[in-house]
Amino acid sequence: MADYIIETRELTKFFGKRNVVYHLDLRVPKGVVYGFLGPNGAGKTTTIKMLTGALKPTYGDTRIFSMEMPRERVEIMRKVGYMPERPIAYEDMTIFEFLTYMGRLLGLSKVEAVRQARELMAYTGVGRHAFNRIKELSSGQRQRVLFATALLGNPELLILDEPTSNLDPLGRMEFIGKVLELAKGGKTIFLSSHIVSEIERTCNYVGLIKDGQLIEQGRVRDLARVEGTDYDVLVSDNEKLLAFLRDKVYVREAWEEEGILRVKLDERFAEEFFIEAPAFIASEKLALRLFKPHTSPLERILMKRFNVGWKE
Amino acid sequence: MNAFFETGFWVVFESELRRILRSRRFKILFVVTLFPSLIYLLSPNPAGDGINPMLKAFEAMMLNLLPNYWLGIIGQLIAIILMCDLLASEMEGGTIRLLLAKPLRLSTLIASKFLAGISALAVLFGVPYATVWLYNPVVYKTGLDGLWKGLPDLLLVLGVSVLILALLGALSMFISVIINRPLYASLATFGVVFILQFLVPQIPYLQNAERYTLTYQTAVLLKAGFDKVNISSFVGVPSHSAIALVALTTAMLLPAWAILVRRDFPD
Numbered sequence: 001m002a003d004y005i006i007e008t009r010e011l012t013k014f015f016g017k018r019n020v021v022y023h024l025d026l027r028v029p030k031g032v033v034y035g036f037l038g039p040n041g042a043g044k045t046t047t048i049k050m051l052t053g054a055l056k057p058t059y060g061d062t063r064i065f066s067m068e069m070p071r072e073r074v075e076i077m078r079k080v081g082y083m084p085e086r087p088i089a090y091e092d093m094t095i096f097e098f099l100t101y102m103g104r105l106l107g108l109s110k111v112e113a114v115r116q117a118r119e120l121m122a123y124t125g126v127g128r129h130a131f132n133r134i135k136e137l138s139s140g141q142r143q144r145v146l147f148a149t150a151l152l153g154n155p156e157l158l159i160l161d162e163p164t165s166n167l168d169p170l171g172r173m174e175f176i177g178k179v180l181e182l183a184k185g186g187k188t189i190f191l192s193s194h195i196v197s198e199i200e201r202t203c204n205y206v207g208l209i210k211d212g213q214l215i216e217q218g219r220v221r222d223l224a225r226v227e228g229t230d231y232d233v234l235v236s237d238n239e240k241l242l243a244f245l246r247d248k249v250y251v252r253e254a255w256e257e258e259g260i261l262r263v264k265l266d267e268r269f270a271e272e273f274f275i276e277a278p279a280f281i282a283s284e285k286l287a288l289r290l291f292k293p294h295t296s297p298l299e300r301i302l303m304k305r306f307n308v309g310w311k312e
Numbered sequence: 313m314n315a316f317f318e319t320g321f322w323v324v325f326e327s328e329l330r331r332i333l334r335s336r337r338f339k340i341l342f343v344v345t346l347f348p349s350l351i352y353l354l355s356p357n358p359a360g361d362g363i364n365p366m367l368k369a370f371e372a373m374m375l376n377l378l379p380n381y382w383l384g385i386i387g388q389l390i391a392i393i394l395m396c397d398l399l400a401s402e403m404e405g406g407t408i409r410l411l412l413a414k415p416l417r418l419s420t421l422i423a424s425k426f427l428a429g430i431s432a433l434a435v436l437f438g439v440p441y442a443t444v445w446l447y448n449p450v451v452y453k454t455g456l457d458g459l460w461k462g463l464p465d466l467l468l469v470l471g472v473s474v475l476i477l478a479l480l481g482a483l484s485m486f487i488s489v490i491i492n493r494p495l496y497a498s499l500a501t502f503g504v505v506f507i508l509q510f511l512v513p514q515i516p517y518l519q520n521a522e523r524y525t526l527t528y529q530t531a532v533l534l535k536a537g538f539d540k541v542n543i544s545s546f547v548g549v550p551s552h553s554a555i556a557l558v559a560l561t562t563a564m565l566l567p568a569w570a571i572l573v574r575r576d577f578p579d
Binding site: 015049052053054055056073074075077078080082084086088089090091092093101102104105106107108109110149159 | 317318320323324327331334335405406407408409410411412413414415416417574576577578579
């Protein structure tokens with residue numbers, strides 16, 4: 001049990017009569033990047049607010065670092081960095097002031113808080129605006145400031161709620177790089193998002209939440225056993241391959257779409273496709289440029305579990 | 313001692329006090345509290361030189377202005393506006409969630425914010441009082457001796473103000489943890505204070521109900537040190553009033569803390 005950094009049992013939250021989170025059993029092992037994935041309104045932020053003490057669960061237990069959540073909040077929070085889903089901060093403070101204040105609340109000395117604030121402003125790319133007031137910043141810049149806040153004091157566990165929602169595409173890529181870097185450094189990262197590709201690139205562990213209930217949880221590679229039946233192929237002569245595949249028993253449908261061959265397989269004979277198609281390509285001396293499932297593993301899990309083609 | 317400056321209490325206190333003192337709102341409120349002192353500077357009316365006339369003038373002025381202006385409706389409104397903002401703005405803006413994710417106890421948060429607010433109020437009201445205190449020896453030609461002799465009265469006035477404002481501040485904090493919008497919390501607090509002070513004395517079944525108003529208690533507290541003016545018509549013992557005020561202040565802060573610990577912050 002002790003290997004779980006975050007562990008909840010039957011975590012449930014009602015707002016009045018409305019049920020937002022129901023019997024959630026989260027298990028976040030040490031050292032993983034945990035992607036908490038679900039559509040808007042599924043209860044991700046409510047769960048995170050319960051993990052960080054802003055909401056009290058209606059019932060259920062939460063243990064973080066094997067300590068009980070609302071009761072031992074002060075002890076737990078010494079080792080947790082939190083980034084809220086909304087860029088909330090003291091509008092009248094400068095970035096530098098804000099980070100120093102937040103650092104000192106962690107118990108850092110003034111000198112140390114100033115040093116870390118400087119370092120993290122440079123790391124998250126807001127150093128140029130160090131002495132601008134927070135109200136003068138764009139929402140993307142605020143998000144960077146809050147990311148820096150979460151990293152203060154070098155916490156063991158990072159809880160990041162929709163950390164990239166206000167970032168531009170480049171900012172997102174930069175952010176993903178930083179998360180991977182932090183994960184290599186041995187931190188446990190709990191990250192919520194509704195963007196599949198983002199979770200896919202950063203996380204090695206996922207929890208899927210829908211209507212307040214956890215519907216799947218585990219290592220991505222364990223969950224991804226669901227085989228795809230939809231393949232993308234690109235060779236130097238698509239026409240030739242298409243003609244070859246058209247009347248095969250294992251192919252349900254094959255067509256060319258934007259220069260790429262799309263092949264829908266019959267699950268029962270899919271093995272034959274993986275043997276015959278490459279053999280044909282080799283014998284005809286076609287150059288193979290692309291041969292991959294049309295959807296990513298996580299997308300397949302989602303489509304299977306959510307029964308829709310939901311993705312973003 | 314160094315360790316104290318690294319506690320959550322001091323960090324919140326320092327940051328909060330600094331933010332209040334440099335806010336625009338504080339500067340506007342400062343103009344309001346400073347106003348009577350400036351008028352006083354323009355129209356001094358010395359009834360002869362010396363320390364005794366000076367003290368008498370200071371006490372007479374305070375006995376008039378404290379209940380009617382500084383700790384009257386205007387001063388009370390100022391204290392409420394300032395103190396309601398401390399917790400309510402954190403809850404309205406959601407920043408309390410950042411504080412909850414830090415190793416900071418809510419009791420520490422309330423205590424440090426309360427004391428920061430009271431300190432700001434002490435500056436807000438202390439500077440106008442001190443202005444009069446510094447100016448009087450010039451008008452009454454008492455020299456530095458006048459400053460020294462006038463100091464006890466100044467400290468008493470400041471102490472009385474802090475006691476009264478602390479109770480208002482505690483009530484403001486209590487109401488602002490229930491109504492977490494600064495504006496509505498201020499209005500609600502002012503409503504409560506208004507009802508208690510202006511309507512309760514009208515109730516015919518209560519004997520001497522007017523004695524329980526803050527303005528009346530201000531005069532009672534001033535009896536502790538004011539001997540140059542006649543305030544014996546105000547019934548009450550200053551030390552009893554002071555103890556009652558401190559007890560009431562604590563009695564307001566404790567439920568405020570209890571509510572804060574139990575409530576959700578969904579924003």
